[in-house]
Amino acid sequence: MEGDAGTSRLNPQDVPRESDASVESDAQSTAQSDLHWEQPSEVIRRPERFGRGSLVAICLALLVLTAGAGVGGYLALKSHDQSEAIAREDAFALQRAKECVEATQAPDVAAMTASQTKVIECATGDFGVQANLFASMLVEAYQAANVSVQVSDMRGAVEKHNDDGSVDVLVAVRVKVTNTQAADQEQGYRLRVNMAPADGTYKINRLDQVTS
Secondary structure, X not given: OHHHHHHHHOOOOHHHHHHHHHHHHHHHHHHHHHHHHHHHHHHHOOOOOOOHHHHHHHHHHHHHHHHHHHHHHHXXXXXXXXXXXXXXXXXXXXXXXXXXXXXXXOOOHHHHHXXXXXXXXXXXXXXXXXXXXXXXXXXXXXXXXXXEEEEEEEEEEEEEEOOOOOEEEEEEEEEEEEOOOOOOEEEEEEEEEEEEEEOOEEEEEEEEEEOO
């Protein structure tokens, strides 16, 4: 019996079995531990919602939109500035047209010299050729009938812009005329005045009466 007991104590086959169980237990623990630590890695490596290509495309789109807004704002501002410049030129041409038309309506013979000077100063182009003749005819008409004129109303508006830079202005005039035959005769007529840029201002290039 002692011999068997001694033999069983010294039997090497029983030892590896316990060792194998321990190794398997350790391996399972290690595997579980590895699995536990690998899970956060999977979360970290989850595919991104937007890739680099998508982000680049979005950035480019934003840049294009920003540039488009900037260009649109610049063009709008430029258009606004141009509109204001045209409005100023129109107002200037209209004012000059009314001043020059009024110069053709001298109050009386005594004021004729000043009116003649103003008419000549307002003339250019085709009307410039006729200005001296026009002024002399007015003098003769005033003297012959002892004419006096009072402008009661004058209105005007820019009709159109021409390719040569001139502006057509419609001027409506109402006057009271007194002569040797009648007093305070009210008359009204309309004129189409072609105002051309000249010498830093606008001058009458053509002056036509509108009949219709």
